[in-house]
Amino acid sequence: MPIKNRFAEMLPEIIAWRHDFHAHPELLFDCHRTAGIVADKLRAFGCDEVVEGIGRTGVVGVIRGKSTASGRVVGLRADMDALPIHEATGVEHASREAGKMHACGHDGHTAMLLGAAKYLAETRNFDGTVIVIFQPAEEGGGGGDEMCRDGMMARFGIQEVYGMHNWPGNPPGEFAIRPGAFFAATDQFEIAVEGKGGHAAKPHYCVDTTVVAAQLVLGMQTIVSRNADPTQEMVVSVTSFVTESQAFNVIPQHVALRGTVRTLSPEMRDLAETRIKALAEHTAAAHGASARVNYMRGYPVMVNSETETEHAMAAARAVSGQCATAPLVMGGEDFAYMLQERPGAYILVGNGDTADVHNPAYDFNDTIIPAGCSFWVELAQQRLSAA
Numbered sequence: 001m002p003i004k005n006r007f008a009e010m011l012p013e014i015i016a017w018r019h020d021f022h023a024h025p026e027l028l029f030d031c032h033r034t035a036g037i038v039a040d041k042l043r044a045f046g047c048d049e050v051v052e053g054i055g056r057t058g059v060v061g062v063i064r065g066k067s068t069a070s071g072r073v074v075g076l077r078a079d080m081d082a083l084p085i086h087e088a089t090g091v092e093h094a095s096r097e098a099g100k101m102h103a104c105g106h107d108g109h110t111a112m113l114l115g116a117a118k119y120l121a122e123t124r125n126f127d128g129t130v131i132v133i134f135q136p137a138e139e140g141g142g143g144g145d146e147m148c149r150d151g152m153m154a155r156f157g158i159q160e161v162y163g164m165h166n167w168p169g170n171p172p173g174e175f176a177i178r179p180g181a182f183f184a185a186t187d188q189f190e191i192a193v194e195g196k197g198g199h200a201a202k203p204h205y206c207v208d209t210t211v212v213a214a215q216l217v218l219g220m221q222t223i224v225s226r227n228a229d230p231t232q233e234m235v236v237s238v239t240s241f242v243t244e245s246q247a248f249n250v251i252p253q254h255v256a257l258r259g260t261v262r263t264l265s266p267e268m269r270d271l272a273e274t275r276i277k278a279l280a281e282h283t284a285a286a287h288g289a290s291a292r293v294n295y296m297r298g299y300p301v302m303v304n305s306e307t308e309t310e311h312a313m314a315a316a317r318a319v320s321g322q323c324a325t326a327p328l329v330m331g332g333e334d335f336a337y338m339l340q341e342r343p344g345a346y347i348l349v350g351n352g353d354t355a356d357v358h359n360p361a362y363d364f365n366d367t368i369i370p371a372g373c374s375f376w377v378e379l380a381q382q383r384l385s386a387a
């Protein structure tokens with residue numbers, strides 16, 4: 001099945017939805033306007049059931065096929081939230097909310113799944129049930145986890161679940177995926193170094209926290225180069241170095257470091273946490289200072305199930321004639337929580353030669369909408385085939 005003609009007909013309508021979402025971005029769980037529009041449209045499409053407020057502001061729609069004798073239930077998920085970025089695209093549909101922007105394409109993801117939901121509700125050419133999931137707070141809030149904790153999987157009987165993300169740099173409308181670990185676990189750390197402040201002309205009376213912190217920044221680079229298995233992926237980045245003093249002649253008593261750790265296995269995740277704590281405590285102690293580490297585990301590794309990856313590849317090939325092998329991604333994705341609850345897969349759809357995601361010049365490529373909608377429909381119909 002190539003791209004469905006119905007989506008070419010629907011394209012202006014879906015683009016209008018997308019542009020409206022883009023002009024009115026909402027952050028984290030504060031997706032009340034977006035969620036309300038999504039719920040209203042799902043009801044207008046004729047969904048058999050529409051439930052709001054799952055995972056705080058998530059929306060779930062239920063679409064039953066002409067038959068449900070198979071008992072099969074497939075979940076399709078899109079994210080709705082934006083980012084705290086000042087937009088610099090200059091497009092007519094640019095954000096009207098200062099400091100908020102759809103810089104990751106969640107406006108496009110939501111619009112594509114709405115388009116697919118409208119088509120599936122019109123046709124119902126499948127045996128089973130499609131659950132369309134619209135999730136808040138993917139950008140650091142763990143909205144996927146919140147929806148799972150609200151019992152979404154069991155409540156709607158979801159047996160397998162799929163997600164999709166646009167990918168700048170890949171050819172528009174072409175798909176890529178990989179089985180197994182795909183997106184990284186995303187952890188954060190804070191390190192508070194305390195020494196003895198004083199006059200910069202009398203360092204021998206002080207315990208210089210800037211020296212301790214500087215050595216710690218360099219020391220943490222050895223976690224990847226000298227502690228981790230070279231065949232295992234890991235990134236350790238210190239992203240903030242803050243002292244309490246702005247004076248030229250003061251050695252600060254406190255320095256605060258912050259950073260992030262990205263890993264693709266539980267073993268590497270544990271190693272990073274253990275080594276950061278040990279390095280901080282012992283480097284500080286060697287200089288007569290002290291260090292406290294707050295290590296915060298974030299999204300888990302996102303792992304695609306083998307069988308469901310094959311299903312997603314089959315649907316992608318049916319739509320575009322191809323499905324490439326995606327690279328490992330050290331960014332995080334909270335669809336990982338849903339994949340911990342049920343088998344499933346996450347696929348990338350090319351966004352073309354655009355600015356990268358999380359960039360103020362990024363904009364979702366409207367020309368890929370028919371491919372994305374067609375993928376969702378093809379996947380649902382293949383997985384719920386009456387044959």
